[in-house]
Amino acid sequence: MSVQSTQHVNDDVTKLESVVIRFAGDSGDGMQLTGSQFSVATALEGSDLSTFPDFPAEIRAPVGTTFGVSAFQINFGSVEVSTAGDEPDVLIVMNPAALKVNLNNLRKGGMIILDEGAFNAKNLKKAGYEVSPLEDESLAQYNLIRIDITRMTVETVKKFGLGNKDSLRCKNMWTLGLVLWMFGRKRQPIIDSLAQKFAKKPDVANANIAALNAGHAFGETAEMSSNLHRYQINKYEEEAGIYRTVNGNQSLCWGILAGSQLADLEILLGSYPITPASPLLHMLSDMKEFGVITFQAEDEIAAICSAIGASFAGKLGMTTSSGPGIALKTEAIGLAISTELPLIIVDIQRAGPSTGLPTKTEQSDLYQAVWGRNGDAPIVVISVSTSTDGFEVGIEAVRLATKYMTPVMILSDGYIANASEPWKIPDINDYDAFPVKFHQDPEGFHPSKRDPETLARVWAKPGTPELMHRIGGIEKDYDSGHISYDADNHQKMTDVRRAKIDNIAQDIPLQEVSQGTEGGKLAIVGWGSTYGSIHQAVKKARKDGLDVSHIHIRHIWPLPRNLEALLNSYDRVIVAEMNVGQLNTLLRSQYLLDSVLLSKVSGQPFKIAEIHEAIVENTGDLK
Amino acid sequence: MNKQVDIKKLSPKDFETDQEVRWCPGCGDYAILKGVQMTLANTGASPENTVFVSGIGCSSRFPYYISTYGFHTIHGRAPGFATGIKLANPDLDVWLVTGDGDGLSIGGNHMLHVLRRNVDIQIMLFNNEIYGLTKGQYSPTSQPGLITPSTPMGSVDAPLSPCVFALGAGARFVARGIDTSLKELPVTLARAKDHKGASFVEIFQNCIVYNDDVFGEFTQKKTAKDTQIHVKHGEKMIFGKDVIKGLWFNAEKFGLEVVVIGENGITEDDILVHDETNRHIAFMLCELEAPDYPVVCGVIYCNPAESYDKAVQDQVAQAKRDKKADFNALLRRGRTWTVE
Ligand SMILES: Cc1ncc(C[n+]2csc(CCOP(=O)(O)OP(=O)(O)O)c2C)c(N)n1
Ligand code: SF4
Ligand SMILES: [Mg+2]
Numbered sequence: 001m002s003v004q005s006t007q008h009v010n011d012d013v014t015k016l017e018s019v020v021i022r023f024a025g026d027s028g029d030g031m032q033l034t035g036s037q038f039s040v041a042t043a044l045e046g047s048d049l050s051t052f053p054d055f056p057a058e059i060r061a062p063v064g065t066t067f068g069v070s071a072f073q074i075n076f077g078s079v080e081v082s083t084a085g086d087e088p089d090v091l092i093v094m095n096p097a098a099l100k101v102n103l104n105n106l107r108k109g110g111m112i113i114l115d116e117g118a119f120n121a122k123n124l125k126k127a128g129y130e131v132s133p134l135e136d137e138s139l140a141q142y143n144l145i146r147i148d149i150t151r152m153t154v155e156t157v158k159k160f161g162l163g164n165k166d167s168l169r170c171k172n173m174w175t176l177g178l179v180l181w182m183f184g185r186k187r188q189p190i191i192d193s194l195a196q197k198f199a200k201k202p203d204v205a206n207a208n209i210a211a212l213n214a215g216h217a218f219g220e221t222a223e224m225s226s227n228l229h230r231y232q233i234n235k236y237e238e239e240a241g242i243y244r245t246v247n248g249n250q251s252l253c254w255g256i257l258a259g260s261q262l263a264d265l266e267i268l269l270g271s272y273p274i275t276p277a278s279p280l281l282h283m284l285s286d287m288k289e290f291g292v293i294t295f296q297a298e299d300e301i302a303a304i305c306s307a308i309g310a311s312f313a314g315k316l317g318m319t320t321s322s323g324p325g326i327a328l329k330t331e332a333i334g335l336a337i338s339t340e341l342p343l344i345i346v347d348i349q350r351a352g353p354s355t356g357l358p359t360k361t362e363q364s365d366l367y368q369a370v371w372g373r374n375g376d377a378p379i380v381v382i383s384v385s386t387s388t389d390g391f392e393v394g395i396e397a398v399r400l401a402t403k404y405m406t407p408v409m410i411l412s413d414g415y416i417a418n419a420s421e422p423w424k425i426p427d428i429n430d431y432d433a434f435p436v437k438f439h440q441d442p443e444g445f446h447p448s449k450r451d452p453e454t455l456a457r458v459w460a461k462p463g464t465p466e467l468m469h470r471i472g473g474i475e476k477d478y479d480s481g482h483i484s485y486d487a488d489n490h491q492k493m494t495d496v497r498r499a500k501i502d503n504i505a506q507d508i509p510l511q512e513v514s515q516g517t518e519g520g521k522l523a524i525v526g527w528g529s530t531y532g533s534i535h536q537a538v539k540k541a542r543k544d545g546l547d548v549s550h551i552h553i554r555h556i557w558p559l560p561r562n563l564e565a566l567l568n569s570y571d572r573v574i575v576a577e578m579n580v581g582q583l584n585t586l587l588r589s590q591y592l593l594d595s596v597l598l599s600k601v602s603g604q605p606f607k608i609a610e611i612h613e614a615i616v617e618n619t620g621d622l623k
Numbered sequence: 624m625n626k627q628v629d630i631k632k633l634s635p636k637d638f639e640t641d642q643e644v645r646w647c648p649g650c651g652d653y654a655i656l657k658g659v660q661m662t663l664a665n666t667g668a669s670p671e672n673t674v675f676v677s678g679i680g681c682s683s684r685f686p687y688y689i690s691t692y693g694f695h696t697i698h699g700r701a702p703g704f705a706t707g708i709k710l711a712n713p714d715l716d717v718w719l720v721t722g723d724g725d726g727l728s729i730g731g732n733h734m735l736h737v738l739r740r741n742v743d744i745q746i747m748l749f750n751n752e753i754y755g756l757t758k759g760q761y762s763p764t765s766q767p768g769l770i771t772p773s774t775p776m777g778s779v780d781a782p783l784s785p786c787v788f789a790l791g792a793g794a795r796f797v798a799r800g801i802d803t804s805l806k807e808l809p810v811t812l813a814r815a816k817d818h819k820g821a822s823f824v825e826i827f828q829n830c831i832v833y834n835d836d837v838f839g840e841f842t843q844k845k846t847a848k849d850t851q852i853h854v855k856h857g858e859k860m861i862f863g864k865d866v867i868k869g870l871w872f873n874a875e876k877f878g879l880e881v882v883v884i885g886e887n888g889i890t891e892d893d894i895l896v897h898d899e900t901n902r903h904i905a906f907m908l909c910e911l912e913a914p915d916y917p918v919v920c921g922v923i924y925c926n927p928a929e930s931y932d933k934a935v936q937d938q939v940a941q942a943k944r945d946k947k948a949d950f951n952a953l954l955r956r957g958r959t960w961t962v963e
Contacts, residue, residue, distance in 0.1 A: 288942030309707025472695025
């Protein structure tokens with residue numbers, strides 16, 4: 001909502017290219033629901049968008065405290081949007097704690113819409129305010145709009161006879177109604193979904209709908225008397241097609257299911273709940289019509305073991321977790337490598353080490369994924385870059401796991417797992433199938449027999465006549481599959497396991513430059529969820545005439561075969577990542593590359609401005 | 624008309640592999656291997672539909688010596704693998720081989736859960752009261768005071784009874800056997816194979832190298848009749864060389880006692896009939912220890928219920944009946960919009 005992009009359509013409607021809104025309140029205020037409903041209304045209006053739910057680890061922290069603040073940020077516009085935005089233009093706060101936590105991020109001069117009714121002595125004290133921010137000068141530099149949302153909501157819903165608690169719960173819908181009015185989004189889809197959600201409690205449904213309508217009506221009538229305005233954001237020009245919003249966990253889940261369909265296999269997921277990976281377990285548990293079996297095991301170890309057992313028996317074994325759980329799976333991953341069975345391992349990374357910050361994002365499991373096992377134990381590692389990218393990554397993971405009989409680890413993270421974007425829904429019929437053929441022929445069979453080209457071991461599943469065999473984690477003889485303690489054989493088997501994975505570099509796409517030129521002064525290299533901020537920062541810098549390109553790596557291991565030459569074609573390479581330099585170490589070790597690290601580990605994604613600043617700093621001295 | 628084809632009946636030898644068996648000479652594992660091969664032959668097992676899964680330990684080398692499918696996995700985790708295999712293909716007959724360390728120490732948690740879930744597999748726990756493969760440290764079933772390399776002054780750990788553990792975990796089939804009792808063991812294992820749900824069989828196994836003769840008190844052939852009782856459902860629990868000893872339920876003390884028929888007014892009618900569906904009695908039977916009591920072998924408890932894998936398969940089958948597996952439609956469920 002910067003000045004450059006505004007243009008007055010008429011007296012009371014201001015046209016904007018894009019805007020960032022942040023809804024913030026207590027965990028019990030329903031901010032996630034409000035934000036996601038607003039996203040739906042916005043998507044249906046044809047804006048490009050990106051969201052960022054930012055919630056505390058505690059399910060219900062004490063009411064009114066700063067650590068119980070939950071927020072939802074959305075960036076939407078008529079222009080390409082690829083992050084949830086550096087700083088909100090509009091901050092909506094439902095209580096003093098939400099103001100305290102979120103104010104320093106608000107754009108200077110930005111708008112605050114605040115529920116005055118919640119700014120009482122008790123709440124101010126809980127938030128740690130000695131003097132009410134409404135009474136000193138601390139908010140002077142913002143466009144402050146004070147509304148007693150609490151009182152107006154309670155009055156609106158009085159006629160439905162709800163208790164005090166349920167009445168207050170409608171505050172978020174009142175607020176949403178007002179914001180919908182401000183940004184010209186339709187109410188009907190939200191009314192429909194409220195009616196559906198509370199179908200069994202018609203009073204609650206009606207009260208929420210009434211609150212939504214009342215907030216909207218407030219905007220219409222108060223417009224003259226207050227500094228409330230309406231804003232217009234035109235449609236974003238998108239390719240024709242059917243669209244929906246999708247978050248990173250959804251797209252990944254569907255991608256892996258798509259992969260299983262293309263491989264003609266059914267999935268068995270062994271999993272144990274952990275934030276932020278649990279939604280994958282929930283989603284797949286509701287896909288039984290596709291033959292998906294989900295097993296909520298007693299721990300992460302049993303979970304991965306069941307998946308490996310299922311792969312041995314001829315299913316697509318899969319396991320999902322986050323860093324701490326992946327650590328527990330480590331020994332079993334080694335067995336899957338040693339027995340050369342296909343396996344999909346999903347790591348939705350979160351801030352570590354140990355429990356770390358369970359609901360905050362980080363990309364610090366790269367070492368664990370690539371190197372974190374005993375023995376020489378290579379696997380395939382692929383990363384997810386955006387909320388929609390999971391679909392392609394999921395398919396690719398299944399293709400590689402089944403073609404090369406190997407575990408594949410997919411790295412996503414808490415940020416894209418929860419963030420939504422519009423997605424042009426693909427058609428599965430547009431993808432090439434890669435059906436698995438199980439080995440049937442007893443002639444010359446042994447369990448270590450491999451395809452001379454892919455080096456993949458045969459997949460012969462129990463139940464097949466005349467192929468009875470035994471596998472395990474003890475080293476196997478190259479020529480018979482029997483256990484072998486022979487020294488030369490161990491060398492040979494270690495080499496072939498490595499060669500098999502290295503070879504995959506020939507079967508994955510060449511690394512492309514996602515923005516900019518091949519060769520030049522500066523390249524910013526990223527992987528995973530930093531895509532959006534790097535993309536926008538590079539776009540801005542290039543517009544300003546800076547010679548910078550963006551390279552975003554999907555295939556972490558093996559690396560694309562042209563990557564070394566590509567990186568060497570720039571005078572300088574910055575590796576930007578949300579850890580203290582894990583991809584950077586990998587690239588330096590592989591290519592003796594003298595790269596520069598841009599690191600951030602605050603539990604929050606990179607801001608566009610942070611990357612942009614690094615670009616400016618690093619292009620200045622380059623002739 | 625179909626031609627009659629003779630299906631060749633497999634012998635125990637047909638279940639041997641070409642692999643050299645690498646247990647120490649005299650190890651109890653050899654006898655158990657034989658007992659299992661006999662069981663498979665006796666029950667007409669199909670090698671291609673049978674899978675042996677194991678963890679790590681001397682005992683867990685077992686799958687390499689059976690000519691079915693086999694998976695030698697990692698220490699303690701065999702229950703997870705076995706569950707995945709059974710869920711993936713319910714037609715497979717899955718056997719799990721584990722040791723007292725593998726199954727009750729590192730894998731104790733998995734053992735608890737595979738039993739309570741009632742996954743339809745057979746679990747054979749080779750109890751030698753020692754860690755064999757790692758050269759003789761004490762295990763969770765070792766007796767207090769046992770001197771081992773890690774307990775030079777004697778073990779101070781309280782031991783666990785595998786069968787009591789299994790019952791406590793909710794196992795619906797609990798049985799016991801002895802490595803060298805090759806008359807009884809295959810009968811017990813055949814019952815385990817027949818049982819739908821998790822069957823738990825503890826097998827006393829002599830580790831001749833690190834814990835020799837630890838079960839000698841009740842496994843000596845000479846005295847076995849007086850130190851063991853092989854229970855059968857519906858039969859009186861009578862034992863002893865002279866067939867006059869029996870188990871009597873002392874209602875006052877709420878426990879089992881050894882009585883002698885003809886002494887103190889005890890008649891055969893007083894001897895308890897084995898009811899393998901009675902879980903309370905099963906606990907008491909499992910707790911009887913030598914030398915005061917006979918060690919109970921055979922099927923101690925059997926009370927089937929629907930298995931976990933069956934319930935899982937039923938839900939999948941129902942979902943397949945109720946919903947169409949249309950991938951494109953799945954992606955289009957919920958709110959969508961069209962850009963022209
Ligand atoms: C993760 C792991 N920890 C430790 C070991 C070492 N280890 C192998 S077998 C074993 C104990 C086996 O005892 P038990 O299960 O009783 O089998 P037994 O050898 O007595 O048949 C141990 C500690 C291992 N292989 N893996
Ligand atoms: S160490 Fe004991 S259990 Fe292991 S093979 Fe030797 S005798 Fe058998
Ligand atoms: Mg042992």
